Amino acid sequence: MTASAVYMYAHRMAKQHGALSPWSAAPKLTAAFFICSLFLLGGGIAWIDEAENREYGEYKESAKQIAGMIASDLAARGHEQLDENADRLPVYHSILAALGRWQQHGLVRSVYTLKKNEHGELYVVVAPAVDGSRSGRIDGKHEQAVPPGTIYRHAFAEIEEAFRGRFAMEKHPRADGSGKSISTFMPIHGLDGTVNAVVGIDYDAKVYERRLKKERQKAAAIMMMIYFIAVSIYLLVLHRQIGRKVLAAHKKTLAANEQRLRQLAEMTMEGVIVCASGKIVEVNEAACRLLGYRESELVHLPINDVVVDGSMRPSCSNNGVERFEIELRRKDGAVFPAEIVQHCYDDEGQKVTVVAVRDLTAQKQNEEPMHDIVSHDELTGLANKEAMYKVVERRLADAKRFHREAAVMLLEVTSIKTINDFYGYAVGDEVLLHLARRWSEQEGITVGRWSGNEFIAVLPDSSNEKAEEAAKRLIEVADEPIAVNGLELYVTVNVGISVYPKDGEETKTLIRKADIARYEAREKVVSDFLFFNEPMADRLHEKMAMERDLRRALEREEFELYYQPQIRLYDRQVIGMEALVRWRHPEKGFIPPSLFIPIAEQTGMIIRINEWVIRTACQQTKQLIDQFPHLSVSVNLSPYEFESRRFVDKLARLLADTGLPPHHLDLEITERMTMDTEHAFDILSKLKSLGVTISMDDFGTGYSSLSYLTDLPIDRLKIDRSFVQHIQGKKDVILPSIIRLGHNIGVKVLAEGVETETEAAYLQGKRCDEAQGYYFSPPLPYGEFVRFLTEQHARRQAQELT
Numbered sequence: 120m121t122a123s124a125v126y127m128y129a130h131r132m133a134k135q136h137g138a139l140s141p142w143s144a145a146p147k148l149t150a151a152f153f154i155c156s157l158f159l160l161g162g163g164i165a166w167i168d169e170a171e172n173r174e175y176g177e178y179k180e181s182a183k184q185i186a187g188m189i190a191s192d193l194a195a196r197g198h199e200q201l202d203e204n205a206d207r208l209p210v211y212h213s214i215l216a217a218l219g220r221w222q223q224h225g226l227v228r229s230v231y232t233l234k235k236n237e238h239g240e241l242y243v244v245v246a247p248a249v250d251g252s253r254s255g256r257i258d259g260k261h262e263q264a265v266p267p268g269t270i271y272r273h274a275f276a277e278i279e280e281a282f283r284g285r286f287a288m289e290k291h292p293r294a295d296g297s298g299k300s301i302s303t304f305m306p307i308h309g310l311d312g313t314v315n316a317v318v319g320i321d322y323d324a325k326v327y328e329r330r331l332k333k334e335r336q337k338a339a340a341i342m343m344m345i346y347f348i349a350v351s352i353y354l355l356v357l358h359r360q361i362g363r364k365v366l367a368a369h370k371k372t373l374a375a376n377e378q379r380l381r382q383l384a385e386m387t388m389e390g391v392i393v394c395a396s397g398k399i400v401e402v403n404e405a406a407c408r409l410l411g412y413r414e415s416e417l418v419h420l421p422i423n424d425v426v427v428d429g430s431m432r433p434s435c436s437n438n439g440v441e442r443f444e445i446e447l448r449r450k451d452g453a454v455f456p457a458e459i460v461q462h463c464y465d466d467e468g469q470k471v472t473v474v475a476v477r478d479l480t481a482q483k484q485n486e487e488p489m490h491d492i493v494s495h496d497e498l499t500g501l502a503n504k505e506a507m508y509k510v511v512e513r514r515l516a517d518a519k520r521f522h523r524e525a526a527v528m529l530l531e532v533t534s535i536k537t538i539n540d541f542y543g544y545a546v547g548d549e550v551l552l553h554l555a556r557r558w559s560e561q562e563g564i565t566v567g568r569w570s571g572n573e574f575i576a577v578l579p580d581s582s583n584e585k586a587e588e589a590a591k592r593l594i595e596v597a598d599e600p601i602a603v604n605g606l607e608l609y610v611t612v613n614v615g616i617s618v619y620p621k622d623g624e625e626t627k628t629l630i631r632k633a634d635i636a637r638y639e640a641r642e643k644v645v646s647d648f649l650f651f652n653e654p655m656a657d658r659l660h661e662k663m664a665m666e667r668d669l670r671r672a673l674e675r676e677e678f679e680l681y682y683q684p685q686i687r688l689y690d691r692q693v694i695g696m697e698a699l700v701r702w703r704h705p706e707k708g709f710i711p712p713s714l715f716i717p718i719a720e721q722t723g724m725i726i727r728i729n730e731w732v733i734r735t736a737c738q739q740t741k742q743l744i745d746q747f748p749h750l751s752v753s754v755n756l757s758p759y760e761f762e763s764r765r766f767v768d769k770l771a772r773l774l775a776d777t778g779l780p781p782h783h784l785d786l787e788i789t790e791r792m793t794m795d796t797e798h799a800f801d802i803l804s805k806l807k808s809l810g811v812t813i814s815m816d817d818f819g820t821g822y823s824s825l826s827y828l829t830d831l832p833i834d835r836l837k838i839d840r841s842f843v844q845h846i847q848g849k850k851d852v853i854l855p856s857i858i859r860l861g862h863n864i865g866v867k868v869l870a871e872g873v874e875t876e877t878e879a880a881y882l883q884g885k886r887c888d889e890a891q892g893y894y895f896s897p898p899l900p901y902g903e904f905v906r907f908l909t910e911q912h913a914r915r916q917a918q919e920l921t
Contacts, residue, residue: 155349163342170338171331178327179288179303182320184775185810186286186305189221189230190318192780198232198316199309201244203268211245211267219247220782226323226808228300232307233271233278234316241271241278244316281306281317292324299324326804390476394422395469409457409476411450427454444479455480496568498548499555507567507575512626514565514579518619525619526586528576528648529633530558530593533641534611535572542606549603550610557596564589575630583618583650590614590648598646613640614648622651666718668704673727677703680735681898684907685753685869685891688883693911695751695785697891698736699898700728725757730769737777737784739901744783747908753785753814761792767805774809781810785835789816793831800831807832814869818857829864836861840872840892846881855885862886 196217197210205211218230231246246265277287281304288303300321306314390406392399402417410417410425417425427446445459456479463472494506502510511527518525532554539547551572558566558574569575578589597612615637617629636651649655672678678700685695702710719725733754740752760766774781786806793799793815803813814835842854854870861868870882873892882890899907 159342159345159349163339166342167335167338170334174331174334175290178330179286181771181808182288182303182322183286183305184771185227185781186303186318186320188775188780189218189320190305190307192217192221193232193316193318194307194309198244198307201232201267201316202234203236203242205244205267214245215247215264218245221780221810222247222249223782226326227810228321228323230318230320231265232316232318235282243267243269243271275302275304277302277304278317278319280304282314284308284314292328299328301327326808392417392422392474392476394472394474395466397422399425400471406476409449409478410447416450424448447476456483496555499552499568501555501559501574502565502567504567504569504575507565507569507577508626508630510565510567511575511577511630514577515619515624515626515629517579519624521580523580524582524621526578526581526583526589527617527619527629527633528578528586528590528593529569529615529630529637530574530576531613531637531641532572532574532597532610533613534609538608538610542603542608546603546606546608550601550608553601553603554597554610558593561589561592561596564593581618586616586618586650587648590616594646594648610646612646613637613643614646615640615651616648617651662718665710665715666722669702669715669718669722669724672702672704673731675705677705678728678731679703679900680732680739681900682752682904683891683898684896684904685889686895687889688879688887692749692915693747693908694749694889695753696904697753697755697787697898698732700732701898720757720759723759726759726763729754729757729760730773733770733784734773734777737773737779740783741777741779743905743908744780747912750908751783751785751812753787755787755816756792758789758792761788761802767802767809770806770811771809774811782812785812785814787814787816787837790818796830803832817871828860833866835867835869835889838868838870838887843870843872843878843882843892844874846878858885858887 193214196214198214200208200210201214214232218232221227222230229246229249232244233241234244236242243265244267246269248264275289277289280287284306286303286305289301292299292301301324303320303322305318305320307316307318309315390409391403392406393401399417399420399422402414404414407414407417412420425447427448440460440462442458442460445457446454447457448454458477458479460475460477461472463470465471494502496503514525517523532551535547535550538550555566555568555574558564558576564576564578566574566576576589576593578586581589594612594614597610601608601610615633615635617623617632617636619629622632623629632651635655636649639655640647640649679702681699681701682696683699684693685697686692687694700712702712702715704710716725719728736752736754740750743750763769774784788803806813812834813832814837815831815833816837817839818836836857838854838857842857846854858868867888869889869891870878870887871891873879873882873890873894875894878892879890879894896907
């Protein structure tokens with residue numbers, strides 16, 4: 120249909136140019152276009168099929184990693200011992216519980232194992248109960264656990280593939296009563312290396328089908344783009360060929376048009392001159408008056424006789440109209456400026472130039488001198504950086520000559536980036552223009568633009584008191600609402616001040632110190648000013664030194680993980696821990712995360728640090744889960760990792776390298792990371808497909824929309840400590856509401872910052888699931904945390920015995 124539409128458009132274009140049809144105008148080109156269309160159609164189908172196969176392969180590889188971990192786990196637990204009477208063996212219940220845990224995480228719907236009896240029939244070995252409807256309870260016969268020895272009636276070629284020792288996955292999802300699923304099968308090897316069983320895993324196919332659809336759309340879009348290029352080329356070449364055919368018809372009417380144009384040229388007030396082979400061949404009456412010649416004198420006169428030497432351009436292109444200025448000479452020898460508009464064309468191989476001439480004498484005499492803009496900012500009209508540097512130099516020279524003080528200010532409009540992002544640069548420019556105009560009106564202050572959102576001001580004969588008063592005036596002006604296009608906008612301005620001669624005598628020194636004070640003022644959330652002092656420079660140098668040391672800290676193994684226990688409230692059992700990074704500097708001792716984490720985020724080091732944190736946490740947790748199988752570790756994700764396209768693949772490799780089952784790892788995100796809900800859902804779905812759990816950290820302090828909260832695939836809400844600390848105040852109403860909200864959307868709720876038994880008991884009474892805080896334990900180094908777990912475990916066993 121698309122090719123037919125293109126042909127109809129080409130047919131209409133041919134008609135408009137007088138041709139009968141594209142076939143008559145360009146038969147070979149049109150035939151080639153239709154052949155190309157058929158080729159692109161076949162190629163597009165093949166491309167889409169290849170894209171589907173590629174996506175199938177990627178999904179299969181991801182599923183293979185999870186299946187491999189499950190199969191290894193089962194083999195390690197002694198699955199080889201099980202047969203039709205497996206439920207009589209103690210190891211059966213251990214494996215049944217393990218499979219139950221595996222199918223509670225990620226997109227896994229069910230996990231079961233199969234073996235063959237002596238007749239070659241498949242039978243179920245271990246198949247736990249399945250929550251097929253995801254309702255949180257087992258209801259219905261089809262959801263109950265399948266007894267060992269039950270004959271497996273489904274016939275899948277993939278099962279036989281798995282019994283031959285290879286991982287296999289269904290090619291297409293299949294539908295059942297609970298929706299669509301896709302099954303994979305992984306061999307379980309015995310101690311002798313042979314395959315004695317197969318583990319089957321049914322995955323929810325929604326994510327797979329969504330990714331498949333996306334790949335189809337991407338391939339289709341690319342093919343449509345290629346086809347659009349082919350159509351454009353076809354129409355362009357067709358238009359060119361049609362143009363050649365109608366050119367002959369146009370030439371037939373050229374003679375009549377020339378006569379009409381000659382008459383029109385006589386009517387115009389501007390001179391018209393036609394030149395060929397360096398001589399004038401035709402002129403109008405206006406050109407004769409302009410140059411002081413009769414028509415008979417101008418025709419056949421060399422063009423150089425009326426053009427001042429060096430004034431005429433050496434060549435004329437055929438690409439269109441050219442406009443430029445020139446000097447011409449009249450018959451009496453007088454020279455005058457003229458504006459030339461010329462057009463060149465070929466007339467049967469001869470280059471012909473048509474020139475329109477306008478006298479510029481009066482314009483040149485009345486023209487105002489152009490304003491010198493070299494030293495002024497284009498947007499605001501203020502002195503620019505180079506000019507202001509010279510102004511500061513002159514003011515300091517005057518201050519030195521007359522033994523006076525002077526102040527230099529650097530002003531930064533810190534909120535202009537937000538205005539640019541939300542309303543566009545045009546609105547941001549209007550805001551800067553408004554500030555520049557108002558600041559330049561302030562008496563006794565010379566203001567210029569230093570850079571994009573920075574201005575500089577100099578105050579001659581200014582003490583600290585005068586500089587403070589001037590800074591307040593500038594801030595008061597900036598704090599007023601700014602109206603732009605019906606919007607009422609507000610900005611924040613940070614001002615740094617240095618004073619001559621107290622802070623230095625050189626221009627660059629005073630500007631640098633004012634800039635340091637401005638940098639320090641940025642820490643404040645409202646408009647403010649600061650005078651430079653030496654501790655400011657010291658703090659800046661310390662921050663730069665910390666950044667340098669931070670880059671070496673990983674190589675020198677200066678980071679250490681501390682763990683804070685997470686407690687299940689109803690029985691006070693440790694069910695997890697949060698991994699918290701600490702930096703033990705070889706010279707400065709422990710440096711709080713509040714000091715080095717912001718610097719790590721600014722420099723991008725946070726990605727390498729968090730990768731080390733996750734890897735170390737997984738390695739150490741793997742050492743603990745044999746003795747404490749219910750333990751999981753929580754790790755905070757930074758926004759930089761969350762936005763990284765490679766993070767999911769890196770995490771999958773990391774889990775494989777450390778051998779930690781994915782459901783023992785919990786990733787903590789913040790509400791800010793989910794503001795773009797669609798993007799966040801895509802990333803979280805990929806993370807969930809690995810089998811890890813997701814917690815929303817510091818819930819209640821961010822900007823998440825409750826309407827989107829139910830759409831996000833999260834497992835737990837972590838209530839910010841500020842709500843726990845005010846359980847007897849106004850926030851006492853909010854805390855139970857958050858707990859109910861979490862339970863209503865089907866996730867667990869953990870309260871942070873619990874410091875007293877009163878708070879713990881209150882949370883337990885409100886049915887909060889879990890808690891952490893100094894009441895239970897402060898963050899502990901790994902060795903102390905292991906002792907804490909061991910003591911808790913021993914204490915619990917003693918309580919059970921009594």
